[in-house]
Amino acid sequence: MSEEETQESQRVAFGRRLRQLRRQNNWTLADVADRAGLAISTISKAERGIIALTYDRMALLADGLGVDMAALFAEQGENFTPGSFAVARKGEFHRQETSNYVYEMLFPELWNKSMSPMMGTLKAHNVMDFEEFVRHPGQEFLVVMEGAVTVHVEGREPVTLQQGDSIYFDSALGHLYASDGDNDARILVVCSAS
Amino acid sequence: MSEEETQESQRVAFGRRLRQLRRQNNWTLADVADRAGLAISTISKAERGIIALTYDRMALLADGLGVDMAALFAEQGENFTPGSFAVARKGEFHRQETSNYVYEMLFPELWNKSMSPMMGTLKAHNVMDFEEFVRHPGQEFLVVMEGAVTVHVEGREPVTLQQGDSIYFDSALGHLYASDGDNDARILVVCSAS
DNA sequence: TGGGGAATTTTCCTATTGGAAAAAATATCT
DNA sequence: AGATATTTTTTCCAATAGGAAAATTCCCCA
DSSP states (O other), X not given: OHHHHHHHHHHHHHHHHHHHHHHHTTOOHHHHXXXXXXXXXXXXXXXXXXXXXXXXXXXHHHHHHTSOHHHHTTXXXXXXXXXXXXXXXXXXXXXXXXXXXXEEESSTTOOSOSEEEEEEEEOTTOOOXXXXXXXXXXXXXXXXEESOEEEEETTSOOEEEOTTOEEEEETTSOEEEEEXXXXXXXXXXXXXXX | OHHHHHHHHHHHHHHHHHHHHHHHTTOOHHHHHHHHTOOHXXXXXXXXXXXXXXXXXXXXXXXXXXXXXXXXXXOOOGXXXXXXXXXXXXXXOEEEEOSSOEEEESSTTOOSOSEEEEEEEEOTTOOOOXXXXXXXXXXXXXXXXXSOEEEEETTSOOEEEOTTOEEEEETTSOEEEEEOSSSOXXXXXXXXXX
């Protein structure tokens, strides 16, 4: 039956991706099984599309492979196809927290965006962890929406930006943001994809 | 055990997301079951985190919900873990006018930017020239900083955005912005290079 | 080329999922 | 409020996933 066939092949394709991710790191089944806390046989079967992993095992496996769950599906993900279009209403963001920031990804459901816009809140008086300079490919643009922000860029003097000010830099430079005043600061950050 | 607990809650959170997606469209379990080709009970249990869906059911369910598989997991993960450098103070922009807009290019002196941020002012009650749909390669992101803006995108219903709302679209689609209220509107637009 | 260890697949069994239908809970209408 | 229709949850059983260990295949090197 065609239904089953396509489903079968989809699972097989997914398995191939799993194996590829594992091989990419030169890990054996045992390595990943260990890291993920799964049985070797389970991973073996999954990679060959013999079984359909359950959600919980998948989460563990993603963890063991060191990738985000969503990344596992990135390939079959909907591309930002020519003609795409999306609106984000104030507040309906996808919230995410790191040790240093709280930020909300806009349009998380869009894949292959060439830009990633995020709204972020910087807590006042937050102690920054300077060991944790962030670095990634691409370029970055930041505007201060509310409050004041001090931007630390590796190897440069910190820059303080007031509301309305903006900065543009190469994301490969280690960078960190911190609220400058006594109030929380609100920022809009846009990262370019590559 | 903590391991199991976090896993459990993760599954529950995932379930909530599923239910939210379904409710968002005012679909009943039966509706989605029908669209996805799954049993009602399966979806019910999944939404409550009673069971861990298998890969194949998850693929069908995503389909039934009309979302991409990757979107289900849109945690978007490490977008934030992958030079030049420039600061623009509020107001020190490079001013430019067109028949429809007044906008100010940020960082005009920077070359090879992969993104072009611009601040724009939309005059209230401005008569738009709809012959003049703008089209260009790349993608575009717009946030409303002040006021309200109606975005006209070719072949779609106009969308009205309030302060804080944003939109992301393919710049190849003809597009136009207009202030919506009685006051001027202030927008931030970022275009990707290609 | 053949031994020996590492990596992967298979086997076999238990635990869990997935579906159909009954039961329960909600919503709707008069 | 009662009756009925709609939606969701529960139940129970068949189908499938997951793990431990045995069997097999794959490599590497003498």
